[in-house]
Amino acid sequence: MFDKPILQIKNLSKQYGKGCLHCQNDGAQLERNFCPVCKTVYACKDISFDLHRGEILGIVGESGSGKSTLMKSLYFDEEVTSGEGYLIDYHEGKENIFSQSGQQLRWIRNTLLGMVYQNPMLGLKMDFSSISNIAEKQIAAGNRNVDNMVSRSYELLDKVNIPVDRSKEPPKNFSGGMQQRVQIAKALSSNPPILLLDEVTTGLDLSVQAAVLDLIKTIQREMQISMIVVSHDLAVIRMLADRTVVMLNGQIIEEGLTDQILEDPNHPYTQQLVYSLL
Amino acid sequence: MNKFPFAFLDEQSKKEIRRAILKGVAIPGYQVPFASREMPIGRGWGTGGLQITLALVGKEDVLKVIDQGSDESVNAVNIKKLVQNTTGVQTTIHTSEATLIQSRHRIPEVPLRSDQILVLQVPEPEPLRRVERSEFKTKQLHAEKEYSGAWLWLFEQIMRYNQTTQGADYPVLVHERYVMNPSPIPRFDNPKINDSDALILFGAGREKKIYAVPPYTKVESLAFDDYPFEIEKFEGKACKVTGLTNVFLDEMTDEVTGETYYVCNDTSFMQEYLEKRGTVNVR
Numbered sequence A: 001m002f003d004k005p006i007l008q009i010k011n012l013s014k015q016y017g018k019g020c021l022h023c024q025n026d027g028a029q030l031e032r033n034f035c036p037v038c039k040t041v042y043a044c045k046d047i048s049f050d051l052h053r054g055e056i057l058g059i060v061g062e063s064g065s066g067k068s069t070l071m072k073s074l075y076f077d078e079e080v081t082s083g084e085g086y087l088i089d090y091h092e093g094k095e096n097i098f099s100q101s102g103q104q105l106r107w108i109r110n111t112l113l114g115m116v117y118q119n120p121m122l123g124l125k126m127d128f129s130s131i132s133n134i135a136e137k138q139i140a141a142g143n144r145n146v147d148n149m150v151s152r153s154y155e156l157l158d159k160v161n162i163p164v165d166r167s168k169e170p171p172k173n174f175s176g177g178m179q180q181r182v183q184i185a186k187a188l189s190s191n192p193p194i195l196l197l198d199e200v201t202t203g204l205d206l207s208v209q210a211a212v213l214d215l216i217k218t219i220q221r222e223m224q225i226s227m228i229v230v231s232h233d234l235a236v237i238r239m240l241a242d243r244t245v246v247m248l249n250g251q252i253i254e255e256g257l258t259d260q261i262l263e264d265p266n267h268p269y270t271q272q273l274v275y276s277l278l
Numbered sequence B: 001m002n003k004f005p006f007a008f009l010d011e012q013s014k015k016e017i018r019r020a021i022l023k024g025v026a027i028p029g030y031q032v033p034f035a036s037r038e039m040p041i042g043r044g045w046g047t048g049g050l051q052i053t054l055a056l057v058g059k060e061d062v063l064k065v066i067d068q069g070s071d072e073s074v075n076a077v078n079i080k081k082l083v084q085n086t087t088g089v090q091t092t093i094h095t096s097e098a099t100l101i102q103s104r105h106r107i108p109e110v111p112l113r114s115d116q117i118l119v120l121q122v123p124e125p126e127p128l129r130r131v132e133r134s135e136f137k138t139k140q141l142h143a144e145k146e147y148s149g150a151w152l153w154l155f156e157q158i159m160r161y162n163q164t165t166q167g168a169d170y171p172v173l174v175h176e177r178y179v180m181n182p183s184p185i186p187r188f189d190n191p192k193i194n195d196s197d198a199l200i201l202f203g204a205g206r207e208k209k210i211y212a213v214p215p216y217t218k219v220e221s222l223a224f225d226d227y228p229f230e231i232e233k234f235e236g237k238a239c240k241v242t243g244l245t246n247v248f249l250d251e252m253t254d255e256v257t258g259e260t261y262y263v264c265n266d267t268s269f270m271q272e273y274l275e276k277r278g279t280v281n282v283r
Helices: A067-074 A102-112 A130-140 A146-159 A176-188 A206-223 A234-240 A258-263 A268-277 B011-026 B047-056 B074-087 B135-143 B148-161 B187-193 B267-277
Strands: A007-016 A041-051 A056-061 A082-087 A113-116 A194-198 A226-231 A243-248 A251-257 B062-067 B100-104 B117-121 B172-174 B178-180 B199-204 B209-213 B219-221 B249-253 B260-264
Touching (some): A007 A067, A041 A067, A041 A251, A056 A067, A056 A234, A067 A194, A067 A226, A102 A113, A130 A146, A130 A176, A130 B148, A146 A176, A146 B148, A176 A194, A176 A206, A206 A226, A206 A234, A226 A234, A243 A258, A243 A268, A251 A258, B011 B199, B047 B074, B047 B100, B047 B117, B047 B209, B062 B074, B074 B100, B187 B219, B260 B267
Parallel strands (some): A056 A226, A056 A243, A113 A194, A194 A226, B062 B100, B100 B117
Antiparallel strands (some): A007 A041, A007 A082, B172 B178, B249 B260
């Protein structure tokens, strides 16, 4: 399973603001990840990790730790300040994805990545039918055959347990859990090797959360897809992730097998996080 | 003494509009921004088309203005009068006599020639606007040739109604590069833009954009492999006045009998046809 990583991220940084002499100094004193002098926010700083084929990587941390910024950067919603990324399915992992043109980034998004946002409004067109939402990625990937896209969308709707006879309803008519399932179907529609899940169960009630998590687990098992799961909920990470990284103030402070992180945390912050939530 | 310059606009404005037109011709289907002027008609009433017409019209030109296929609707007559009063050019209702044709909602039935220019008035030039509100983003999408939004809109229509239902402004791919809104002409007129002998210019005054399809340019209406592009069909229907079937027809209702009937939408074409046939003018 763990041969060459499907995704390698090296020293990814994302900052909001230009920085100043004070905060660009290596030993600078920051208020969390915020420069008190020039107000620059270091949302992600020198993030490096590997993702292997078929693996689920959990990213955990408190609000403001940089988890969502990292996900947005990986899906190119945010332009990274510096860093490198290599996808094994893109030029055999020899080209830095973050230095590609907008057109190439769009191609990578449409064919190699799937994204499920915490807020379905970001991932779905609420006034378009659910089936169009699912077909959007196939259209973007160049499919021009309607029947072909419809049958693929039906297949995915079935997989995410949404009745086909509701496929023409817009997601705005659906419950939060169903909207998340439509997002998952959309993310899978171009058969990407990597799925990014950003706080997918936040805001859902417990039974719906369980159903969505079961669904993700089933999809991973059946499709052998690699996933990066961001959550502040350790129960979600425990259920899904093979490996986990812990983020604090925009940096990775600890990483390892999920069991190891949750049962025997090393870093004082991780210990605090684990003991306060379990 | 005329208190307005020739063709209403000052020379600097005309130069700027001509430059935008030239750029549009050089990059078929690309929306060129321009500093749309205040005109003595309301925005949305053809100010974009009018500015192009005024920037291009010369003393020798013969002008025809049509609105929804009619030369005599209020908007067409007013635009015609404005151009005529500020230039003194001749006007006509006959398509074949005109050198400059400004139109809203139609391309004339009479095939255009290479010595003619057709100016279309455009309310919404952006084919991606229905799926993307931000102008900044649509510009980026055009630059990256990313038109899945336009395709998605057609896909949605097929999902809802089993066919593409967009009657007007049906998106086209120009010169295999830019997706373009061809102004609210019916689908019936889309094939006339392809490989046209005449230069076709598009002006959107409110949206401050000019774009062009130069003569003999490849223009394809977007269509999925298994849902080909189709123009409006008038099977079993004919113009009540001329008996013609191969033209774009308007559906009318007889106010007395309530009966539905059809007439040619292009009124000057209908009149020319009747004159040739020796029938009395019906207008």
